[in-house]
Amino acid sequence: MRKLTHPALLCAIVIIGLLISPVMAVDAAPGEMIYRPFVNGQERPDIDGDMIVWEDDRNGNKDIYFGTVDEFRDKPPLPTIRIGEGITSDDASQEKPSISGDYIVWQDNRHGNWDIYLYDRSTETTTQLTNDTGNQWMPAVSGNYAAWYDNSSSKTNIVLYDIAADSVKDVIECDAKTTIPGGTTEFKPALSENYVAWMEKTDWKVHYYDIGAGTTEGLGSTSEAVQCWPSLSGSLIAWEDERHGNPDIYMTDLDNPSGGEKRVTFDGADQVSAANSETIIAWEETRVPPRSIYMYDLSPPGKELLVIDADDSGDEHLYPAVSGNTIVWQNRRGPSANLYIFIYKPAEPVDPVATTIEVNPSTFTLDLNGTVTFEATVLDQFDETMSGIDVEWASDNETVGTIDNASGLFTALAAGTATVTATVGEITGEATVTVNANADEPVASVVTRIELDPSTFTLDINATKQFTATAFDQFEEEMAGIAFNWSCDNETVGTIDDSTGLFTAKSAGTAT
Structure with a gap:
């Protein structure tokens, strides 16, 4: 196989935390920005771990190349230095690559229609996965599975392919919409090792397929607005959602549907082309036109951050892809397109501190000699529940009732009212207990x-x-x-x- 490379002309490495635009509406994301422009265009990147794959037109047509983040960062900008290893050499067009581990997939029209090809980096072998006369295109790969659109029938179905078994696992019966609403830009079906997701043409909503169960579901949203461009990482799914009049980014956990949807973006501009890992979400943003890249840190309490703003009307930042805390995307289009890489480096995590105590029940009424056990929930500064915290209990009126200091068991001794207090350090939470006199027996008077x-x-x-x-x-x-x-x-x-x-x-x- 021919390995194709091209000299780099310039290399720039920037710590983004040092470049703070006076017009940004949110904080700049701390981390490392890597930018290496080439003479020819690099487009539609994807990333897994430290490995990046992209379309490259250095040979006069679009070929598939791959290279590591370290190659982009470390090699000096000398004419003799080349970046990336080519895995295609056909004169046809090879486009829209996706990478997971050793596997790279792409769409290829060397036979006059779009077919899906697979390259195994461990064996350096290429396999044609489809040979149907229809089109198979926009592939994604995750773990041992690949998925792509197929229009061999009257509808656009999604094929799920098992790479290890070298066979189709399932043809997902659907009618996928492959382009953005009102436009021609195509987006891939989203794929993780557990789920496949796409935009359904019949209702313009995101649907998903559970690989283990073999079932298809909708997101279960109560909104009737358009949903498109899904992205998956494990069970976390992000998508564009127009329920507020402009595209916003939403997310949910498919393994925990009772947790509901979470709105990630709130700006009045368009937020589109979401890509996510299990730690961050990245997207294109139009608040500084034409398009910038923003991100959201999923770790509590969650925070929206600016990655890069557009410099001028031609400075489009497009098609982000995410792996872990690394984002890769293309800047500009066509022959002038080049890749940016951003490695998000958040500050050290803040240790949780007990901030609030919620006592349950907050009020309770019982009879003489009755008992009730109070429970305390300790919340940190992010309103997250803290576990393993020892709470001390006390009653302010032990004539009315006493409470076990460790267990929270309250015992009623006399009619009246007492306040129960749970304490952790200097933080307290309270509940009120009312003890009634039993109707069938006199209540002893107590000097108060x-x-x-x-x-x-x-x-x-x-x-x-x-x-x-x-x-x-x-x-x-x-x-x-x-x-x-x-x-x-x-x-x-x-x-x-x-x-x-x-x-x-x-x-x-x-x-x-």
Whole structure:
């Protein structure tokens, strides 16, 4: 097989965090930007790990090339240095490559119609996967599967191919819409090792096929708006969605449909051509025309970031592809198109800190001698639940009820109200407990408050004053027959009889 290369003319490596445009609406993504322009065009890139594949017109037609991120970064811009290894040499057009591991697939018209070809980097062999007279095009590869459009029948179906078995696993009966609404730009069916996704022509919605179950479903969205250009990584799917009048990026987890959809973008401009990994989503953005590249960090709490803005009216940034934290895309179109690579390098993760405690139940009513166990949910600064956190429990009125410090088990002792508090460090959460008196048995009165009469008094030396005390229970009722013990905190000023409450003044001063 002929290996085709071409001299690089210029290399630029930029730390994007240093280039902050004064007009950007969001923060710049921290990371490394790699840009190496060539004389001829490189378009429609894809990436898996450190390996990039693209269309290249250096030989006068479109061929498929691949190379590593390190090759783009490290080789100096000398005329004798060449980047990329060509895997096609036919004079026809080879386009729209996709890569996963050792496998590269593309569409090829060397026989007069579009067929799908496969290249295995481990064996350096090329295999023609289709030879039907119809068109098979826009292939994607993930793990051991490849998928592509097929219009051999009256509809555009999707073929799912098992590379290891060297056979078609399934023909997904559908009628896929392969171009964007109102345009001619084509997008691929999305593929992961678990799912295939596409835009259905009958309703202009994204549908998906579960490879393991062999079933087809819709996203289950309540919106009637257009959905297109799906992207898959594992079970995470992202797509364009027009429910707010302009294309936005939405996402969901197909393994957890109860988690619902998440709106990723909120700007009034168009956000299109989504590509995602399990850590980031990238897309084309028109808020700085014609097209820029933005991204979203999926790690909590989630954040939209600017990757690169357009410099002028011809500076289009197009067709992002994502693997891990690396994004690759083409800048401009045709012979002047070149590749950009951005490696996102987020700041070190912030350790979660207990910020809020939610107590459940927040209110509860029970009878005397009844019990209830309270539970505490500790949330961090991102409103994410923290596990393995020890909580201390307390009751502010142990006459009404007590609570086990470790387990949160509350036991009702007397009618009344108590506040239960869960504490982690300086963070607290509260709940209210009301204890009712049992209807069929009397409730014992408990002294909860004592009033003295008089509450203040002035008298001369050697004079006396009789104080009286009244006790009140938990229902604010006076209690009779209560024996009081009296005392004085300053017996130099005066003394009080401990049983009668008779105070005798001895010297000038104040006593309680």
